[in-house]
Structures are given as C-alpha cells and as structure tokens.
Amino acid sequence: MSYNIDIRKAARLSVAPMMDWSDRHCRYFHRLMTRHALLYSEMVTAPALVRGGAVHLLDYNVEEHPVAVQLGGSDPKELAAATKICVARGYDEVNLNVGCPSDRVQSGTFGAVLMRDAPLVAECMKAMKDAAQDIEVTVKCRIGVDEQCADKVLPAFIETVAAAGVRRFTIHARKAWLQGLSPKENRDIPPLDYPLVHRIKKAFPHLHLSVNGGITTLDQARAHLEIMDGVMVGRAAYHDPAAVLLGADQAIFGDTRPARTAHEVVEAMYPYIEAQLACGTRLHSITRHMLGIFTGRPGARKWRRILSEGATRDGAGVALVAEALSHVPEHVPAS
Incomplete structure (x- = not known):
C-alpha cells in the first residue's frame, strides 16, 4: 500500500x-x-x-x-x-x-x-x-x-x-x-x-x-x-x-501549524492507551516511553514516580496517567 x-x-x-x-x-x-x-x-x-x-x-x-x-x-x-x-x-x-x-x-x-x-x-x-x-x-x-x-x-x-x-x-x-x-x-x-x-x-x-x-x-x-x-x-x-x-x-x-503542547500530547495518548489495554497490553509497556516528556519542568519527578510505580499494577489505566499529569503545571511561568 x-x-x-x-x-x-x-x-x-x-x-x-x-x-x-x-x-x-x-x-x-x-x-x-x-x-x-x-x-x-x-x-x-x-x-x-x-x-x-x-x-x-x-x-x-x-x-x-x-x-x-x-x-x-x-x-x-x-x-x-x-x-x-x-x-x-x-x-x-x-x-x-x-x-x-x-x-x-x-x-x-x-x-x-x-x-x-x-x-x-x-x-x-x-x-x-x-x-x-x-x-x-x-x-x-x-x-x-x-x-x-x-x-x-x-x-x-x-x-x-x-x-x-x-x-x-x-x-x-x-x-x-x-x-x-x-x-x-x-x-x-x-x-x-x-x-x-x-x-x-x-x-x-x-x-x-x-x-x-x-x-x-x-x-x-x-x-x-x-x-x-x-x-x-x-x-x-x-x-x-x-x-x-x-x-x-x-x-x-517549515510547518506553519502550531505544535502541540506536552500536555496535549499526553492527553492525545488516552484513546490509544485505552485501545491497547483492551487488546491486553500492559500500561507500563506504553508509559515507559512517556517518562521523559516533562524533563526539566516542575512536576516532572512526580510524573515519573507515579507512572513508574503504578503502571505495572493490575488494572492500571488512563486514570493513572491523568493523575500523574495533574501534578505537572500546564503553564510554566517565565523565568
């Protein structure tokens, strides 16, 4: 194709x-x-x-x-x-x-x-x-x-x-x-x-x-x-x-369309995560690749810790990712 x-x-x-x-x-x-x-x-x-x-x-x-x-x-x-x-x-x-x-x-x-x-x-x-x-x-x-x-x-x-x-x-x-x-x-x-x-x-x-x-x-x-x-x-x-x-x-x-924010990327992963979990994929298999998206930002450590500790547990799903995301401020104040 x-x-x-x-x-x-x-x-x-x-x-x-x-x-x-x-x-x-x-x-x-x-x-x-x-x-x-x-x-x-x-x-x-x-x-x-x-x-x-x-x-x-x-x-x-x-x-x-x-x-x-x-x-x-x-x-x-x-x-x-x-x-x-x-x-x-x-x-x-x-x-x-x-x-x-x-x-x-x-x-x-x-x-x-x-x-x-x-x-x-x-x-x-x-x-x-x-x-x-x-x-x-x-x-x-x-x-x-x-x-x-x-x-x-x-x-x-x-x-x-x-x-x-x-x-x-x-x-x-x-x-x-x-x-x-x-x-x-x-x-x-x-x-x-x-x-x-x-x-x-x-x-x-x-x-x-x-x-x-x-x-x-x-x-x-x-x-x-x-x-x-x-x-x-x-x-x-x-x-x-x-x-x-x-x-x-x-x-x-040279694309003139605006880039997604890191928060938007994580939220855009939710449907994919749900579809993969329905096929038997473990959450950790997906979220292990997402740990670095907030590198250097406030809340990044909490984001990584919640996903690292929780994604391997039975029943872990999008709610865990949303919880981790809630600890990362969406707008970072200018320094």
Missing part, C-alpha cells in the same frame, strides 16, 4: 532505531509530537523474520507513517526475503544495520562488523533493492571500526555500496570499537568526527546523507542541515522528546 510519502523530505529529521526503545508504542507517542519526522523501528533480524516467522515484530500503527524498518543480517538472499516481507507490511523504507557493535550482532556477522566488508554490504543492498521494488533501501553505518583509518575506509565504503544502487546513508559520526568497549560505551567514548561526515557529503553530492551521533537539540540539527541532507537523533529524542520533537515540524520542516 502506498502512502504517497516523500521519504527524503521526512529524512531531514529522523528518530534513530533504538533497541528496546523504539517499539510501536514509542513511535506512536513520538508521532503525536511531529507529523513529518521519519521514525525507525528497532532492529529486526532477517533470520527472525525468514526462519523464525516472527512477523509480529513488524507490527505498527498506520498513524506512524512515515516509518522505516531496520534489518540486521549479512546473507543477501535472506535479507531480500526479509525485505519483501517488510514491503508487504507497508513500510516506507527498509534500512540495513551496519553500525551496531553489540556482541550478539558481531556473532551473527552483521552490524558494525560489516564495515570491514563493503563488497558484501553492496551485495546485500543489491539483493534488497531488487526485492524492494519502488521502496527505498538505505544503510546506517559508522565511520569505521577498530584500527581502521576512517578517512580512507568511509569514502571507500560509501563508494562501493552506492555502486549497488544505494542513494541514502545515515552515518553515525563515531567509530565502533568491537573489542574493548561495550555497546553503551560505543555510544559515548569514541570521539565524534562531524568534519569527516561533512567532507563525505561534499565528496558525494549526489547522495542523500544524514548525520547521527551526539545531536541533542534542534539548533544543532539545523546547523548540520546547512551541510547535510538529514539529521538523525537518538537518545535525546527518547529522554527529552519535548525538547527535540515538539517544534521540530516548525523548525526543520
């Missing part, structure tokens, strides 16, 4: 695929804050879809569009089969993970370890592109891994994979250290190299390139957009979504 979405326009600002975080409930919540930004699923492994039949991992709400799915894998035939499944489910983009540094991903020979094998990535992307038909296939990568010289490896990687027909890349502006650093440490310790990513954009002007890593504000995003085609925001969009996503449509996409 086509939704007539300009995926490249949406990719001016995207919310990163984040394991254990960017599930369908999180994406629905984020969509209430931004009409335009591109939302990504958690990584879903191709073997889980093709061999395991775990198509429930692809469930999403139609309101989430534009929405992309990220696949993990390194077998071209399996990735092609998984891509067909994703396209049939109506996703707007299929992305290949070439950036995750976790041990589990390395043992499966995908993720950041694929930075060492650009020809294999190109083969995978060619197979995915053929399977996707008119749906765009993209790559999310690092600038390199371990002792690789990023200045040499990254342009060679982009050139090789682009030759397979890939026209959009998201580049996490850090190396991944596959030995010696945990996945969490790999998000912070390797230094950011934005100038390298900016040079890559200038070297490949015909490609649509987004930058990822360490971007926490809309002002930072707009600065990168003076050079890059897109910006991907990760943890900041999760932990302080109001700061990053409320106002993004106006600041990044």
Whole structure:
C-alpha cells in the first residue's frame, strides 16, 4: 500500500532505531509530537523474520507513517526475503544495520562488523533493492571500526555500496570499537568526527546523507542541515522528546501549524492507551516511553514516580496517567 510519502523530505529529521526503545508504542507517542519526522523501528533480524516467522515484530500503527524498518543480517538472499516481507507490511523504507557493535550482532556477522566488508554490504543492498521494488533501501553505518583509518575506509565504503544502487546513508559520526568497549560505551567514548561526515557529503553530492551521533537539540540539527541532507537523533529524542520533537515540524520542516503542547500530547495518548489495554497490553509497556516528556519542568519527578510505580499494577489505566499529569503545571511561568 502506498502512502504517497516523500521519504527524503521526512529524512531531514529522523528518530534513530533504538533497541528496546523504539517499539510501536514509542513511535506512536513520538508521532503525536511531529507529523513529518521519519521514525525507525528497532532492529529486526532477517533470520527472525525468514526462519523464525516472527512477523509480529513488524507490527505498527498506520498513524506512524512515515516509518522505516531496520534489518540486521549479512546473507543477501535472506535479507531480500526479509525485505519483501517488510514491503508487504507497508513500510516506507527498509534500512540495513551496519553500525551496531553489540556482541550478539558481531556473532551473527552483521552490524558494525560489516564495515570491514563493503563488497558484501553492496551485495546485500543489491539483493534488497531488487526485492524492494519502488521502496527505498538505505544503510546506517559508522565511520569505521577498530584500527581502521576512517578517512580512507568511509569514502571507500560509501563508494562501493552506492555502486549497488544505494542513494541514502545515515552515518553515525563515531567509530565502533568491537573489542574493548561495550555497546553503551560505543555510544559515548569514541570521539565524534562531524568534519569527516561533512567532507563525505561534499565528496558525494549526489547522495542523500544524514548525520547521527551526539545531536541533542534542534539548533544543532539545523546547523548540520546547512551541510547535510538529514539529521538523525537518538537518545535525546527518547529522554527529552519535548525538547527535540515538539517544534521540530516548525523548525526543520517549515510547518506553519502550531505544535502541540506536552500536555496535549499526553492527553492525545488516552484513546490509544485505552485501545491497547483492551487488546491486553500492559500500561507500563506504553508509559515507559512517556517518562521523559516533562524533563526539566516542575512536576516532572512526580510524573515519573507515579507512572513508574503504578503502571505495572493490575488494572492500571488512563486514570493513572491523568493523575500523574495533574501534578505537572500546564503553564510554566517565565523565568
């Protein structure tokens, strides 16, 4: 099914695929804050879809569009089969993970370890592109891994994979250290190299390139957009979504309609919560993604405490969320 979405326009600002975080409930919540930004699923492994039949991992709400799915894998035939499944489910983009540094991903020979094998990535992307038909296939990568010289490896990687027909890349502006650093440490310790990513954009002007890593504000995003085609925001969009996503449509996409307030977003979640609870979903599965919406505001601690302590209890529902919301002043006095 086509939704007539300009995926490249949406990719001016995207919310990163984040394991254990960017599930369908999180994406629905984020969509209430931004009409335009591109939302990504958690990584879903191709073997889980093709061999395991775990198509429930692809469930999403139609309101989430534009929405992309990220696949993990390194077998071209399996990735092609998984891509067909994703396209049939109506996703707007299929992305290949070439950036995750976790041990589990390395043992499966995908993720950041694929930075060492650009020809294999190109083969995978060619197979995915053929399977996707008119749906765009993209790559999310690092600038390199371990002792690789990023200045040499990254342009060679982009050139090789682009030759397979890939026209959009998201580049996490850090190396991944596959030995010696945990996945969490790999998000912070390797230094950011934005100038390298900016040079890559200038070297490949015909490609649509987004930058990822360490971007926490809309002002930072707009600065990168003076050079890059897109910006991907990760943890900041999760932990302080109001700061990053409320106002993004106006600041990044030029939308003249007023942004929702944080209170309006929470209240707009009520029908969704009720519908999900009726299907057997636990309240905590939804509200765990909502804890950060009032970060830095009066009442935020009480909001988090009420939801954290109460949402796991039997029978918890919208009334609990409304109670938590009542402790956050709707209008914050000017300082």
